[in-house]
Amino acid sequence: xxxxxxxxxxxxxxxxxxxxxxxxxxxxxxxxxxxxxxxxxxxxxxxxxxxxxxxxxxxxxxxxxxxxxxxxxxxxxxxxxxxxxxxxxxxxxxxxxxxxxxxxxxxxxxxxxxxxxxxxxxxx
Numbered sequence: 001x002x003x004x005x006x007x008x009x010x011x012x013x014x015x016x017x018x019x020x021x022x023x024x025x026x027x028x029x030x031x032x033x034x035x036x037x038x039x040x041x042x043x044x045x046x047x048x049x050x051x052x053x054x055x056x057x058x059x060x061x062x063x064x065x066x067x068x069x070x071x072x073x074x075x076x077x078x079x080x081x082x083x084x085x086x087x088x089x090x091x092x093x094x095x096x097x098x099x100x101x102x103x104x105x106x107x108x109x110x111x112x113x114x115x116x117x118x119x120x121x122x123x124x
Contacts (some may be wrong), residue, residue, distance in 0.1 A: 049064050058105050058108035065113060084113060085114065088110075091103070091107070
C-alpha cells in the first residue's frame with residue numbers, strides 16, 4: 001500500500017516539473033530576444049488591417065490606421081494617440097532592418113496621420 005502511494009506522489013512531482021519546464025520555455029521563447037514579435041502577436045491593443053505598414057503611400061497607411069482605431073473597441077487611449085503609438089511601434093520594431101526609403105514613408109505617414117486627425121505638427 002505504501003509503495004503505491006510513493007509511486008503516485010513521485011508521478012505527480014515529475015508531472016509538475018515537466019509542466020513547469022514547458023511553461024518556462026514557452027514564456028522565454030518570445031521574451032528573450034524577439035519580445036516585440038510576441039507583443040505584436042499577443043497584443044490586445046488594436047485590430048489592424050493586414051499589411052497596413054507595407055502599403056506604398058503614407059496617406060494610405062494613415063487612412064488605414066484611422067479606420068482601424070475608430071472601429072476598435074479595445075483601445076484605451078484616444079484614437080489619434082493609439083494610431084500614432086502603433087505607427088511608432090512599427091518603426092521602432094523594424095529597427096535597423098528598415099531601408100531609408102521605407103523609413104521615410106513611415107515617417108511621412110506620421111505627418112499624414114496628424115493631417116487626417118486635424119492635429120498640429122509638433123514644434124521643435
